[in-house]
């Protein structure tokens with residue numbers, strides 16, 4: 310049973326004759342999960358685990374199956390080699406676990422790079438996929454479809470209730486006053502492209518033809534298309550594709566000095582991740598953000614928060630900025646990764662104050678807002694926003710943090726500070742190269758982790774990961790740190 314989101318949405322859910330689609334979507338498998346009935350936190354160990362010193366998942370495996378060998382050979386023959394892939398062929402998943410074609414089981418603490426919020430092979434997601442795909446998958450944007458309207462409404466009403474985009478957390482925004490609009494697309498990169506285009510147009514409306522510059526920050530990651538790449542300030546990604554979009558200035562996250570020079574009357578957009586994901590799980594400081602937003606307001610620049618990795622409950626709240634004071638809020642939020650649990654979708658959520666510039670024909674995409682993607686997005690967001698789900702996530706996060714906080718005491722020469730919050734956590738490794746080495750060692754023991762930036766191991770598990778799974782991952786990390794020391 311879905312709890313009320315807002316009186317307006319609740320009313321829709323309860324009027325299946327008017328919106329049968331929505332009634333169908335309120336079925337949540339969350340309540341059937343035993344996961345969320347566990348109040349207790351596991352005991353904290355007194356010493357680091359050494360239980361996983363031995364390699365259990367060597368790479369390459371001792372005798373890869375013919376399926377593994379043939380798949381890798383075929384992919385090498387026919388897929389553009391732009392990814393540094395490991396010789397593992399993943400075959401199936403369940404919850405936080407994946408299996409390769411040789412039957413080896415891994416605990417997936419990468420969740421497809423912060424995507425599978427509800428884990429792998431989730432029953433509710435699969436059912437929704439089956440039922441919507443047998444009804445209507447794609448229609449074009451020449452017509453309306455019910456799932457996209459429902460998902461847009463859910464995104465806006467949740468933001469109004471839980472905080473973000475100028476709405477304080479817990480605010481009871483008047484029923485029936487939308488206040489924000491959504492543009493649907495297919496990926497995070499596209500969401501950022503859309504947001505930058507909105508900001509460009511707002512800039513020209515506000516300041517004429519010279520108000521076109523964009524500000525981004527060092528170690529940011531916003532995507533690989535020309536616009537998004539132009540604000541992704543990593544030379545190795547940018548250099549081969551120069552020249553990029555002109556007029557981009559790069560600031561330093563959390564550095565207040567020089568904001569007046571960075572953001573000027575010619576700035577139309579400031580794009581920033583509240584928590585940088587790829588760049589090293591670096592959190593923006595609230596006081597700095599207040600100054601940044603104020604400077605943007607003073608100059609008429611549009612503030613874009615890229616919450617593609619950190620948004621949609623990964624930090625324990627709807628948006629990473631949901632609990633921040635409203636004077637630190639953006640004009641636009643971009644999202645993608647977990648919204649449909651792995652089915653491609655992206656979205657741009659913007660205040661009504663900036664959406665007015667976007668008129669018919671000013672932007673669009675064939676697949677954006679398809680009934681299939683949006684029905685999945687609605688189902689996922691509905692479940693992520695359940696109170697029990699969020700409190701489970703926050704409990705698990707607290708347990709993970711308590712376990713990780715002990716590591717620098719046990720391994721003072723190896724482990725630095727813990728970064729991030731919720732279930733986007735960075736473990737800083739002091740010695741150069743150790744972050745990569747730790748990821749490799751953990752993989753050889755059946756746990757999939759990610760690096761971030763140059764010195765950080767990133768933990769972004771599924772948001773419904775259990776304490777037992779967290780415990781196992783940290784036991785393996787501890788055993789690997791023991792090997793590194």
Ligand SMILES: Cc1ncc(COP(=O)(O)O)c(C=O)c1O
Pocket residue numbers: 422496497498499501530531532533582586587615616617618619645646
């Ligand atoms: C913060 C952030 N923005 C944008 C992107 C690009 O998203 P996508 O790969 O879906 O295009 C990513 C992907 O990792 C991301 O982490």
